[in-house]
Amino acid sequence: MxxxxxxxxxxxxxxxxxxxxxxxxxxxxxxxxxxxxxxxxxxxxxxxxxxxxxxxxxxxxxxxxxxxxxxxxxxxxxxxxxxxxxxxxxxxxxxxxxxxxxxxxxxxxxxxxxxxxxxxxxxxxxxxxxxxxxxxxxxxxxxxxxxxxxxxxxxxxxxxxxxxxxxxxxxxxxxxxxxxxxxxDRHPAASLLQDGAVFTSREAARRVLEECRPLIPEARTVLDLVEKCPHLPKRGEFPVIVIEGLDATGKTTVTQSLKDSLNAVLLRSPPPCVSQWRKTFDDEPTLVRRAFYALTNYIVASEIAKESTKSPVIVDRYWHSTAAYAIATEISGEVSNLPPLHHPVYCWPEDLLKPDLVILLTVSPEERIRRLQGRGTEKTKEEAELEVNRFFRQKVEESYRRMENPSCQLVDASPSREEVFKDVLHQIKRHFPLL
Structure with missing residues (x-):
């Protein structure tokens, strides 16, 4: 069937x-x-x-x-x-x-x-x-x-x-x-990445979901939401800070603490308005799944533009996460097979609202596994792959590190929650002294 x-x-x-x-x-x-x-x-x-x-x-x-x-x-x-x-x-x-x-x-x-x-x-x-x-x-x-x-x-x-x-x-x-x-010289799948797994524009991702209208009813709803979002939304005067990292690196704790400490608005990607359809699109092939996640970033961008006029904005994952997982999934083998530094696939889309600062939380593989034990939460296919395939995990982490404009600022999330939060807050204050 x-x-x-x-x-x-x-x-x-x-x-x-x-x-x-x-x-x-x-x-x-x-x-x-x-x-x-x-x-x-x-x-x-x-x-x-x-x-x-x-x-x-x-x-x-x-x-x-x-x-x-x-x-x-x-x-x-x-x-x-x-x-x-x-x-x-x-x-x-x-x-x-x-x-x-x-x-x-x-x-x-x-x-x-x-x-x-x-x-x-x-x-x-x-x-x-x-x-x-x-x-x-x-x-x-x-x-x-x-x-x-x-x-x-x-x-x-x-x-x-x-x-x-x-x-x-x-x-x-x-x-x-x-x-x-x-x-x-380059992995053959590299030619499939741009606008096949990592989408370089809203329009490129939208075209894919348009083809899905007769096949996936949820695609119509997602497209309707995207159509309501302004093209090239203008951001406010308050800073926009993205927290990235693999699961169990402490993103939830850090983002919530930053929200309280900075009196900021906390947003997540994908946003709650589309989260109920993640399972539907996770069961689709890479082309469709990645187009969905790419478009959710544009929905988040619309929310960022609105909220940044009133207060600082903290975002739990954004475009870097979408791209890093897509690259690591499509490029088989070891880290050495990834596209080289400065490849266009690592560059931020020109039509997507850009954050002021991206912080990448990192922990050792052993610490991640220790933290994941006993969580009891349902994992996506990619999250499960992170646990059993060290090459996949390494490719995700290295893809994060190769992102450009903006690049990721690394923070070691292995110490206590208090120390990690203090380190992240120091990074933010260094970039935004008036916060």
């Missing part, structure tokens, strides 16, 4: 083109432990040439891969993103769930900066013909033709081969050796 409001993939994607298999394309898969493996296919060269990539299980296991054709127009982005998520969910169900591991896969052309195609590398513990037919049927039903399922088979000499096609005709349609590919 497809999520409520979804049209069938054949209708949604009737005009999408699935790119044919080309030997010049390269691929990157994220293995367990956040290790990335880059590979490609070679039809030339003597047998044994080129190293075999990791990530392909030996017999009696068998591996498969497929990618979803890139959307050919902005209107096709949402259907393509939802289809990818639907296929991901189906690959977790019978007959694929047991003895099967599904890894994220990107297909890209190293000579072309165009957006890569998303897909999956499926590892099955047993090469069961019935399961393989189920996988072929899944693609036949949900992907536009021609959809290519690649089957990976190990030869007697240890060489790994990619076979194209279906049933007994695989080798007749194509056969190529699988070899390591050199990693590119």
């Amino acid at each position: 497809f999520p409520r409001g979804a049209l069938s993939p054949s209708r949604l994607l009737s005009s999408m083109r699935a790119a044919p298999v080309q030997t010049e394309r390269c691929f990157v898969a994220e293995l367990a432990g956040s290790e990335l493996v880059y590979f490609t296919w070679s039809r030339s060269g003597p047998p044994g040439e080129g190293a075999r990539p990791r990530g392909f299980w030996p017999p009696p296991a068998r591996c498969y891969s497929f990618c979803i054709g890139a959307a050919q127009s902005p209107r096709e982005r949402v259907p393509a993103a939802r289809l990818h998520k639907q296929l991901q969910q189906k690959l977790r169900q019978a007959p694929f769930g047991a003895g099967c591991q599904v890894l994220p896969l990107l297909s890209y052309d190293p000579r072309d900066a165009a957006a890569p195609e998303k897909g999956f590398l499926v590892q099955m513990a047993q090469a069961v013909q019935e399961t393989e037919r189920s996988l072929e049927e899944l693609l036949r039903l949900h992907l536009p033709a021609p959809a290519h399922l690649c089957v990976y088979q190990e030869a007697g000499d240890g060489q790994l081969w990619r076979l194209d096609g279906a049933g007994e005709s695989k080798e007749l349609l194509g056969k190529a050796r699988v070899v390591l590919a050199p990693p590119p």
Whole structure:
């Protein structure tokens, strides 16, 4: 079954083109432990040439891969993103769930900066013909033709081969050796970030949710709220201070204490008027989810403009948080794969009201875990990922540190609450002596 409001993939994607298999394309898969493996296919060269990539299980296991054709127009982005998520969910169900591991896969052309195609590398513990037919049927039903399922088979000499096609005709349609590919200068997913995960303007995020109107009823309500917000709202004369940080760094305590101490207004992002729809959008693919969170920042900006005419404003998370989590989620692997310093993805949107000061609270991973124990609160998928995946946590923290205009002022939140509050207040007084 497809999520409520979804049209069938054949209708949604009737005009999408699935790119044919080309030997010049390269691929990157994220293995367990956040290790990335880059590979490609070679039809030339003597047998044994080129190293075999990791990530392909030996017999009696068998591996498969497929990618979803890139959307050919902005209107096709949402259907393509939802289809990818639907296929991901189906690959977790019978007959694929047991003895099967599904890894994220990107297909890209190293000579072309165009957006890569998303897909999956499926590892099955047993090469069961019935399961393989189920996988072929899944693609036949949900992907536009021609959809290519690649089957990976190990030869007697240890060489790994990619076979194209279906049933007994695989080798007749194509056969190529699988070899390591050199990693590119930048992670292939970097080209998907701007206005695909980190939105550079209100209009860019709004266009995505507009495409969701017939699919997600809540999108209409969010868009109506955004339309009521003025473009480029003018702020008041009082300072605007944002407190950022991972969960369990003490943001709630610090923001509440600052509100009382400075006689300030405390705002949160997302604001209460849209918080009830977070679960709905958290279940959507990255493109839709991030567009929602981007637009909530513009709603908060409207509130900031109004409140800063009367008193100082403290904001519990804002744009930096939205961007940092998006970057860390989309860029697989370790911290070294993040976009470099001064990349546009770290820059504040020009049409979003900018704060005067951003303070980032930091604690050690061990201290975070200690504080989280016994909380008993429901965690989002990303919050749960922070606890079990140290690379994800490191990518979020490093993304925060790379933000520019404004950058984050770091405060160690490991000491007592009183000491942390005193340190944060000192930072604020240093910037605003009259407060």
